[in-house]
Amino acid sequence: MKSKITLSILACCLLCLVSSQKVFSQLKGDRLFGGVGLDAGTQAPAETFSLLVPLYFYDAGSLKNKNGDNINGSPGLNMFLTGIGANYVSKAKILGGNYGASILLPFATNRIEGNNINSKSSFAFSDTYIQPFQLGWHGKAADFSFNYGLYIPTGKYSLGGDNNSGLGMWGNEFSAGTTLRLDPKGSVSFGTLASYEFHGDKKNSPDGIKVGDLLSLEGGLGKTWYTFNGTKIPSSIIKAGMIYYMQFKTSEDQLPLANTGATLFLPGKDHTYALGAEGNVLLTKSRMLLGLRWLDELGAVNRFQGNTFFVTIAHIFSTAPTKK
Numbered sequence: 001m002k003s004k005i006t007l008s009i010l011a012c013c014l015l016c017l018v019s020s021q022k023v024f025s026q027l028k029g030d031r032l033f034g035g036v037g038l039d040a041g042t043q044a045p046a047e048t049f050s051l052l053v054p055l056y057f058y059d060a061g062s063l064k065n066k067n068g069d070n071i072n073g074s075p076g077l078n079m080f081l082t083g084i085g086a087n088y089v090s091k092a093k094i095l096g097g098n099y100g101a102s103i104l105l106p107f108a109t110n111r112i113e114g115n116n117i118n119s120k121s122s123f124a125f126s127d128t129y130i131q132p133f134q135l136g137w138h139g140k141a142a143d144f145s146f147n148y149g150l151y152i153p154t155g156k157y158s159l160g161g162d163n164n165s166g167l168g169m170w171g172n173e174f175s176a177g178t179t180l181r182l183d184p185k186g187s188v189s190f191g192t193l194a195s196y197e198f199h200g201d202k203k204n205s206p207d208g209i210k211v212g213d214l215l216s217l218e219g220g221l222g223k224t225w226y227t228f229n230g231t232k233i234p235s236s237i238i239k240a241g242m243i244y245y246m247q248f249k250t251s252e253d254q255l256p257l258a259n260t261g262a263t264l265f266l267p268g269k270d271h272t273y274a275l276g277a278e279g280n281v282l283l284t285k286s287r288m289l290l291g292l293r294w295l296d297e298l299g300a301v302n303r304f305q306g307n308t309f310f311v312t313i314a315h316i317f318s319t320a321p322t323k324k
Contacts, residue, residue: 026114026115026249026253026270026302026303027113027114027209027211027212027253028112028113028114028167028211028303029171029197029199029211029214029247030127030129030151030167030169030171030173030197030199031173031195031197031214031216031247032056032081033216033218033245033247033274033295033308033310034056034245034293034295034308034309034310035054035056035310036177036191036193036218036219037191037218037219037220037222037243037278037291037293038189038191038219038220038221038222038239038240038241038243038278038280039179039189039191039239040177040179040191040192040193040218040219040220041142041143041144041145041177041178041179041191041192041193041219042136042138042143042145042177042179042191043089043097043098043100043134043135043136043137043138043143043145044087044089044100044136044316045089046089046090046091046098047089047090047091047318047319047320048088048089048316048317048318048319049086049087049088049089049316049317049319050086050087050088050289050314050315050316050317051084051085051086051314051315051317052084052085052086052087052289052312052313052314052315053082053083053084053085053312053313053314054081054082054083054085054104054106054310054311054312055080055081055082055309055310055311055312055313056079056080056081056082056308056309056310056311057078057079057080057308057309057310058078058079058080058112058306058307058308058309059078059306059307060075060077060078060079060112060304060305060306061073061075061304061305061306061307062074062075062304062305062306063075063115063303063304063305064300064301064302064303064304064305065301065302066301066302067301068299068300068301075304077110077112077120077304078110079108079109079110079111079112080108080109080110080123081106081107081108081109081111081126082106082107082108083104083105083106083107083126084104084105085102085103085104085105086102086103087100087101087102088100088101088102088319089134089136090319091320094135095135096137097135097136097137097144097145097146098135098136098137098138099133099134099135100134100135100136101130101131101132101133101134102130102131102134103128103129103130103131104128104129104130105125105128106125106126106127106128106129107123107124107125107126107165108121108123108124108126108155108165109121109122109123109124109165111126111155111164111165111166111167112304113164113167115302115303115304120162120163121156121162121163121164121165122163122165124155124156124165125154125155125156125165126154126155126165126166127151127152127153127154127155127166127167128151128152128154129149129150129151129152130149130150130152131147131148131149131150132148132150133147133148134146134147134148135147140181141180141181142178142179142180142181143178143179144176144177144178145175145176145177145178145193146175146176147173147174147175147176148172148173148174148175149172149173149174149175150170150171150172150173151167151169151170151171151172151173152170153166153167153168153169153170153203154166155167155168157202157203157204158204159202159203159204159205159209167202167211168202168203168204168205169199169200169201169202169203169210169211170199170200171197171198171199171200172197172198172199173195173196173197173198174195174196175193175194175195175196176193176194177191177192177193177194177219178191178192179191186224187223187224187225188221188222188223188224189221189222189223189224190219190220190221190222191219191220191222192217192218192219193217193218193219194215194216194217195214195215195216195217195218196213196214196215196216197213197214197215197216198213198214199211199213207256208254208256209253209254209255209256210253210254211253212249212250212251212252212253212254212269213249213250213251214247214248214249214250215247215248215250216245216246216247216248217244217245217246217247218243218244218245218246219243219244219245220241220242220243220244220278221241221242222239222240222241222242222243222278223239223240223241224237224238224239225237225238225239226238233284234284235283235284235285236281236282236283236284237281237282237284238279238280238281238282239278239279239280239281240277240278240279240280241277241278242275242276242277242278243275243276243277243278243293243295244273244274244275244276244295245273245274245295246271246272246273246274247271247272248269248271249269249270249271250269251269252269269302270300270301270302270303271299271300271301271302271303272297272298272299272300272301272303272305273297273298273299273300274295274296274297274298274308275295275296275298276293276294276295276296276308277293277294278291278292278293278294279291279292280292280312282316286315287315287316287317287318288313288314288315288316289312289313289314289315289316290312290313291310291311291312291314292309292310292311292312293308293309293310293311294307294308294309294310295307295308
């Protein structure tokens, strides 16, 4: 009788562990795609300060397994994020590149943590992103950039909670990119940015749940047009083209077994690809920038597959001294 009770208890424990693995398998990182596109490898001009409002939408159209097969054709999960961002580029140089920094204070609904479709949250303050170190080089044929960013877990988070507005972890990100000008006038360009992201343990996870490292690539091929209104200075600068992103998990999520000290690594790292389009216009007189990016994911494995929309509204201030 005792042995049957013991076996029943062990079976229940095993079932709980398996259920826990399903909830926390293939956890997502902090990076949101769509924030960069055609000018992925280009830093903003020196001596400028920009205030921006991003509008990020993600519609999870399906959930894919490790073979890329559709296991849920209607997850009914949508994510929205907005906030206030700022970017500053100085005339100070380090190793020949202009130094800059940026910050984003976001608010989000349905902050997607992993493959769990039952976790939905109301509109609330999410995780803060700061980029305290940013270098940019500008050449005749190409631009280059190198950046370090930090994700701070300022959003509400509880392990297994269904109303989290953040991911409950610190994240570090290093990125480097370039924008190549492909014609003599520089009107056709190709930009790409490579980012590597790694994380600390999830908050309130005594056994050390950790998201695997992530490698991301994003950018695009575009063309620039200038419009004039009776002067030699363009009244607007328009840029449009095709954009992409891809992301690969380079190490497994760490899901320790409670009370054992052992760490489980579920098989099959997730990845995804996406293609889309971008269009933006800079009104030079008012210094207003309006941008729209749309990307359709394809080839997803062990994760959601859907559509991303990213709208940017920004005002650019010059910090250069006024010429007399």
